[in-house]
Amino acid sequence: MSEKYKDQVQFLLVYVREAHATDGWQAKANERDRVLLAYAETIEQKEEHATACARKLDIRFPVMVDKMDNKVERDYTGMPDRLYLVGRDGRIAWKGDKGPAGFRPPELEAAIQKELGLPVTIDVEAIRRKAAAKRAQPPPARKPN
Amino acid sequence: MKRSGMLIIGGVAAGIVWAQNPQPAPPGMPPEQRAKYEEYVKRMGDSRGDGKLKAGDPAPDFQLKQLHSERVLQLSQFKSKKPVALVFGSYT
Numbered sequence: 648m649s650e651k652y653k654d655q656v657q658f659l660l661v662y663v664r665e666a667h668a669t670d671g672w673q674a675k676a677n678e679r680d681r682v683l684l685a686y687a688e689t690i691e692q693k694e695e696h697a698t699a700c701a702r703k704l705d706i707r708f709p710v711m712v713d714k715m716d717n718k719v720e721r722d723y724t725g726m727p728d729r730l731y732l733v734g735r736d737g738r739i740a741w742k743g744d745k746g747p748a749g750f751r752p753p754e755l756e757a758a759i760q761k762e763l764g765l766p767v768t769i770d771v772e773a774i775r776r777k778a779a780a781k782r783a784q785p786p787p788a789r790k791p792n
Numbered sequence: 793m794k795r796s797g798m799l800i801i802g803g804v805a806a807g808i809v810w811a812q813n814p815q816p817a818p819p820g821m822p823p824e825q826r827a828k829y830e831e832y833v834k835r836m837g838d839s840r841g842d843g844k845l846k847a848g849d850p851a852p853d854f855q856l857k858q859l860h861s862e863r864v865l866q867l868s869q870f871k872s873k874k875p876v877a878l879v880f881g882s883y884t
Contacts, residue, residue, distance in 0.1 A: 649877070657870050660879045661856070664836070667884040672825070672832035677884050684884055697859055700883035711856035711865060717839060722852040724843030725880030726836045733851040733878060737871040742847055745840070746881070755877060762875045 648756055649708050655763055656732075658708035662697035663720040666727030690715055732758040748782060851876075 649658040667674035668686040677683065687693035693712050701710045713719045720726060728746030732755060733739060741758035743749055757769040817826040833840065845852070855866040870876050 652877075655874065656877050657874045658877045658879065659865065659867075660881065662859075663839070663880055663882050665882050665884045666832075671835070672828045674884065682884055694859060696883055700881075701859065703883070709861075709863075709865060710859040712859055713856065719852075719854045719856065720839045720880065721837075722854070723845060723878065723880060724839060724841055726839035728879075728881035730880070731851075731878040733867065733870075733876040735870075735872055735875055737851055737868060739845060739847050739849050739851050740875065742845065745842065750881075759875065759877065 648752060648759075652759055652763075653708070656759055660701070660706055660708065660710045661719055661723075661725060662693065662700065662710060662712045663725045663727075664693075664713075664717060665696065730755045732762060734762055748778060751778065 649656075652658075665671065665684050665686055667677050669683050670685045684696050684699075687696055690712065693715070697710055697712045700706070713725075723729065723731065724745070728750045730743035730750060730752065731739060732741040740762050741755070743751065743754060751774055753769050753774055754771055757767050757771045759765075760767045760769070817829045821829060851867060853866065853868045855864055857864050867876060867878075
């Protein structure tokens with residue numbers, strides 16, 4: 648999407664604190680994928696994590712690491728992940744829901760299309776209904792130990 | 793009197809616990825993960841949740857250095873030029 652709209656929209660990634668640090672709330676999926684990072688204690692460590700992330704995910708737009716005071720992260724309630732579109736007028740044009748469940752890039756694309764005055768080709772309501780249905784499902788049964 | 797005093801103290805204590813931890817772990821979460829989740833919620837504080845920012849509000853300005861570059865980017869530099877898609881996240 649960032650490639651598709653790169654001439655019309657500035658994409659920026661703000662790297663925030665680890666959601667599933669090894670010394671915090673470790674996630675099984677990260678253990679499986681060998682993404683094992685402890686909480687960064689210095690800005691240099693945070694930059695290393697951001698570098699690894701940008702490389703792995705092939706991020707082609709500017710990455711900015713939030714400072715150790717986490718101010719930008721707090722101002723935008725950016726944990727664990729979230730999307731926004733800021734309009735040309737400097738105001739919030741669209742705010743995505745809290746990730747990971749609320750991190751839905753197609754909704755951002757719809758907001759971009761609207762902001763640029765293009766025909767909106769994405770059915771946001773259908774995406775939201777599908778996400779709500781998924782949330783309402785009972786969690787999968789746990790395997791006995 | 794003694795009993796009602798105890799009740800008040802108990803109520804205040806429960807209120808303090810709730811205020812410090814307004815989001816207990818979901819009921820289905822395995823017990824071994826529960827404490828870690830609750831510690832995570834506490835650590836992240838105001839960075840989680842829905843926040844107060846909403847569509848139509850002025851976007852809080854910030855200035856951060858671009859990774860692997862000497863360039864410093866400020867959100868407001870794009871005002872009147874281009875919309876900005878902000879992606880918040882981490883590797884984990």
